[in-house]
Amino acid sequence: MRKIIYKFLTKLPTKYVTSGIILIVLLFAYGIIGSHFIMGLNLVDSIYYSVSTMATVGYGDYIPTTGIQKIFATTLALSGVALLAYVFNIILTNFQERMSEYSKGARKMRKIGRMDDYYILCGYGRVGKVVFQELNKRKQSVIIFDKDTEATEDLVEDENVVVINKDATENNLISKAINDKCRSVIISTGDDVTNLFIVLTIRETNPDAWIVSRASKIENISRLKKAGADKIVSPEVIGGKDLYFESAKPHILRLTVQHSSDEIFDEFKTIAKFNCNLENIDYHIPGIETPLSREINTMNLDDGKKYANYLRKNKDAKNALDNLYNTVNNIHSHLISGPDHATFDKLIKELEKHETILGKNLTNKEIMEITKKRKE
Template sequence: MRKITIKILTKLPTRYLTTGIIIIILLLIYGVVGSYFIMDLNIVDSIYYSITTMTTVGYGDYIPYTPIEKIFSTSLSLAGVALLAYVFNIFLTNFQQTMKRYSKEARKMKKINDMDDYYILCGFGRVGKVVFEELKNRKQNIIVFEKNSEIYESIEEDNSIVTIHKDATEDDLIAKLANEKCNSVIISTGNDVSNLFIVLTIRETNPDVWIVTRASKIKNISRLRKAGANKIVSPEISGGQDMFFESTKPHLLRITVKHGFDGIYDEFKVIEKHGCTLENIDYHLPGINTPLTREFNVRRLADGKKYGQYLKTHDDQRQALQNLYKVAYNVHSHFIIGPDKKSLENMVEDLKKLEEVIGINLTNEEIAEMTKNDIK
């Protein structure tokens, strides 16, 4: 209790302390001047009389007799009582607020301790809100660090959401919470310096926790990676990629085909022949709407040859890919971008000569309906 009281006194708002000191000084000056001229006391006795009267001690060694002396003494006593009430009210109010905050923080920590696992989100700005909603929709436990009071108050808590009103760059609590129960730390503030400091703070004591951070500027990506971030997401890069794919929609098609593992390279030769690029591949499990998606980073025929050689020399990778084709009954879809509509049409015609083309721009639901008989 003693420690809490000292902490409360040392953390009283500066404006309250300043105002209280000024009032005490003014009242003391009033008492000394009045005692000197009205009570006809010397300086030392004036100070003594003012303090004993202000504090309502009143030893009685100096007694006012005249009306003006009584009025002066009464005003000084009332002002002293009011000052004591003011100071006591400040202390009591701050004590209640501090105890309430400690109690609230204790409840939050208990809720965190009761969680089996959780995600930590630093920053609840535009990017942070999107991440928060994605986690919330998936019913994940979330701990949100937000230093802005207005934003902090706007976040609604429930059994799976805990908000902490702290600056993650100035408090080591985040490092303590990034323990074995933490699935991932997501740092989404718009300040790369703050993001870097948070990464360093966490990584210093938690070498194994998975850290994903935002990089507002591309030039800071390498710094964040060196600091210990496992994954860096740049809105500049992802935004540019989104704009690129949106711009290619008139020249983008999804073609669903059926062929075996051995036809990969021949298929790629046809795609490259017409100046098209293969972006990714969806493997369709029979009767299931959601496909398995694999990014395809091969853009040139030479890269395709290298990939083919890689599969020949890596039995485990080749076997895994063959198994994937078997599970999908050889049905998969390619997202292909072409220089123009005519090139895409010519490519489709050549692919029809090479393999079975099931359809163009089919939805996952349509493909699932067409492939559900393969289960039998």
């Protein structure tokens, strides 16, 4: 019921203001014709009498005397009052709604201004929801553009989530939201034409923005690339989760290190100290290019403490982990997401104090060559 009322009210002003004005014009014409033929007035006096009667001013200089004249004056006065009140009420309601919308939009823009770093997500459909879940899990600030109010009605806005129910390209709205604090723009609508238009809109004013776009059809990948998208992702191939990883590439570090299992918690504390997120760990078996991967997805220090306590209490699990580390000669890689490159530089310097750093952003092939030499 609430949705029906909302839709009715939002469509009411434009339609009925126009209809009301037309009815006023018709009533004015009725007043002029009736004044001339019923009241016996000339054209100028008919206009004067119609206006004064419709507005219920009634100066009394023309008084209806016959029955038909009184009926005419009564219908003209009542119709005029009703119509004028109706139109002015609709205009006032429309004005109040617009002012409320403007005020709400201004509050959202102030909230965006207070955000330190944020992602922009265009489209909150099936894929967009998965992307948002990945961002929210990592406590990232997100601005969501989706003109469908029903799609976003379950979202709870707070200091880290802002929902804008407007077309992202309307008045270059999305371009105004992109600045140095915007990490990436993720375009995940199901319409490739819409995605293409959003990319073009952003590129006109923000040539340095990092844009990741969804492509529903493979043949549109090249078009989105030419339009200016940095990465194009087909959900059929990799899905919403990888949209996040592609968008975060400027803020993702793959760090290859060598240390024993006893230093795991110290390493975890250091990563958490710099507000970075440990996404996964790759264990590199000497001579084998493809590593063993283990998903972590946390930067909560309590999780690290729980894991350390678990290893202390479970000797079998600790022995199994020690055997794994011995097998890979203590060489493994961490996929770490963080705020920026400067933070990564500080993190690496801190980690170097208690473990060996073999390289950053190395390929599996490069790491395989390192494991071979270290094994020898």
